[in-house]
Amino acid sequence: MVCPLKNKIIISGDFVPDEKLFGDKDFLKDFNEIVDEETIHITNLECPLSSSKEKILKTGPHLRANTELVKCLKDANVSVACLANNHIKDYGSIGIKETEIACNNVSIETIGASNSECKATKPLILLLNSYKIGVLNYCEEEYNGMTYNSYGANIINEINIYNDINSLKGKVDKIIVIIHWGKELYRYPTPGQQKLARFIIDIGANAIIGHHSHVRGCYEIYKDKTIIYSLGNFYFNFAGKSKEWYEGLIVQLELDKQNFIVSVYPMSNRAHKITIGKKCDINEEIDEKVLIKVDEHTVKSKWNNLIKNSNCREIENILNYGKLKKGISRYITKRVSRKNFKFLLVLRNKYRCRTHFEYLKSIIEEYFNQKKKK
Numbered sequence: 001m002v003c004p005l006k007n008k009i010i011i012s013g014d015f016v017p018d019e020k021l022f023g024d025k026d027f028l029k030d031f032n033e034i035v036d037e038e039t040i041h042i043t044n045l046e047c048p049l050s051s052s053k054e055k056i057l058k059t060g061p062h063l064r065a066n067t068e069l070v071k072c073l074k075d076a077n078v079s080v081a082c083l084a085n086n087h088i089k090d091y092g093s094i095g096i097k098e099t100e101i102a103c104n105n106v107s108i109e110t111i112g113a114s115n116s117e118c119k120a121t122k123p124l125i126l127l128l129n130s131y132k133i134g135v136l137n138y139c140e141e142e143y144n145g146m147t148y149n150s151y152g153a154n155i156i157n158e159i160n161i162y163n164d165i166n167s168l169k170g171k172v173d174k175i176i177v178i179i180h181w182g183k184e185l186y187r188y189p190t191p192g193q194q195k196l197a198r199f200i201i202d203i204g205a206n207a208i209i210g211h212h213s214h215v216r217g218c219y220e221i222y223k224d225k226t227i228i229y230s231l232g233n234f235y236f237n238f239a240g241k242s243k244e245w246y247e248g249l250i251v252q253l254e255l256d257k258q259n260f261i262v263s264v265y266p267m268s269n270r271a272h273k274i275t276i277g278k279k280c281d282i283n284e285e286i287d288e289k290v291l292i293k294v295d296e297h298t299v300k301s302k303w304n305n306l307i308k309n310s311n312c313r314e315i316e317n318i319l320n321y322g323k324l325k326k327g328i329s330r331y332i333t334k335r336v337s338r339k340n341f342k343f344l345l346v347l348r349n350k351y352r353c354r355t356h357f358e359y360l361k362s363i364i365e366e367y368f369n370q371k372k373k374k
Contacts, residue, residue: 007038007129009253011178013211013231014046014085017065017072020237020272028076031274034250034265035077040126042135043073043234044180044211045081045110048088048095049102055091058143059345062090067102074106080124084112084139084153085180085212096151112137112178113144113153120146120154123168129255134172136164136205139180139212141352156181156354158199165204173258174206182213182230183355185244187292188302189218189229192358194294201225207260209251215244216266218292218299219282226262226282228291235269246270249291252279266290307362 021027035041047063049070055062073081081103088096096113103110114120124135138156146152156179168175177200182193189197189210197208201222208227210217217230232248250265264286266277280286286293350356 006040006127007254009040009042009126009128009133009176010035011209011231011251011253012041012043012076012234013248014214014236015043015073015076015078015234016046016063016236017049017069018237019066019069021072021075021235022069023071023075024272025075027273030276031250031267032077034252034276034279039077040079040128041077042080042082042178043076043078044085044178045073045083045099045103046085046087046236048091048099050091050095050098052091052094052098054094056089056143057345058090059342059349063087064091064095067098070102070106070108073103073108078108080109080111080126080135082112082137082178082180083110083114084120084137084155084178086139086142086144088113088153089144089151093151111135112139113151115151117146120152121160121164123164125172128253131174131255131258132172134168134175135178136161136168136175137178140354142349145352156196158196161200162203165200169204174255174260175204176253177205177208179208179210180212181210181355182217183359184213185215186213186306187215187217187230188294189299190355190358191300191303192354193229194220194296194299197227197229198222201227207253207262214241216247216249216291218294220294221282226260228262228264233269234267235274237272243270250276264291303362307359307366310363310366 047065049065049067051067083096083099097115100110100114109124111124112120126133126135138154138161141155144153145155165175183190200208206225209231210229211231213230214233215230216232217228219226219228228251231251233245234248238245247268250267252263252265254261262282264280264282268275280290350360
């Protein structure tokens with residue numbers, strides 16, 4: 001439980017600390033003006049803090065920051081680091097273990113990943129104006145899951161979420177669910193995301209905050225509860241990315257007679273400096289450049305447009321099934337080619353990650369629809 005009593009919660013998006021931030025007070029000067037001693041700052045730590053050089057087998061980049069860079073989190077007044085994300089296990093169990101130790105050594109709570117299902121799924125209880133706030137943290141499955149006798153992240157599972165929320169009822173006054181999910185660089189939720197978010201509200205959550213897409217996303221008010229699908233990045237310096245990569249959101253939650261008052265601050269992190277924009281109340285009209293309001297029709301329409309405009313590269317891979325079958329055969333006999341082995345890694349991730357699978361399924365359906373018209 002995070003003590004002493006606080007009066008507001010600030011939630012930021014993906015945070016990958018690096019050496020350029022180490023000891024740079026000017027970087028956080030603007031941000032720290034909205035964070036004081038009575039604020040709980042929750043961020044998504046998008047990489048392990050570890051000295052390990054042993055990368056796991058995966059596709060895509062391996063992210064890591066040295067353990068000493070936990071100081072960057074302290075400089076940002078981070079109280080809680082969310083670890084349920086797709087990069088937390090990039091350097092295996094030792095990476096997660098060292099992350100927990102580094103954070104705990106400087107009194108930063110961690111949530112969403114650990115060395116047992118009990119610890120990884122354990123909720124965090126915060127005190128906010130004498131009210132108890134339960135926080136749960138989940139992510140989609142990629143190369144981050146928990147296997148026998150290893151560390152891992154808290155993977156989205158509807159049954160577990162249902163049980164977790166029910167276990168908090170009667171113990172806390174409000175429940176916040178923080179989820180790492182969605183399609184990268186796509187501002188809108190997928191239809192599956194929206195369905196899951198609404199289910200989570202239906203079973204008792206009072207607010208849902210998401211990240212992972214690396215761009216500012218959308219929000220909706222469902223049954224008087226706020227769902228923000230993506231905060232974008234807090235700080236993630238990655239060469240060659242568009243300006244949207246360096247723009248994010250800060251969410252502020254306050255309590256008024258047990259009801260959440262939700263506000264957002266637009267922010268940017270260009271030139272190694274956080275710049276905070278004007279605060280916006282979630283119940284007022286918000287500029288779509290900052291945050292887009294969506295409904296069920298908008299989500300489906302945008303998704304259908306995305307699928308129709310897809311170049312269907314995944315379809316080309318599926319149509320090469322003959323080559324894949326040979327690759328699997330060679331893999332079984334331990335003579336798989338490097339190319340086929342990499343493709344198997346990609347394919348495995350496509351079917352186990354909820355968003356990847358939803359996208360793949362949708363473009364296959366679109367492929368058949370186009371074939372019928374010809």
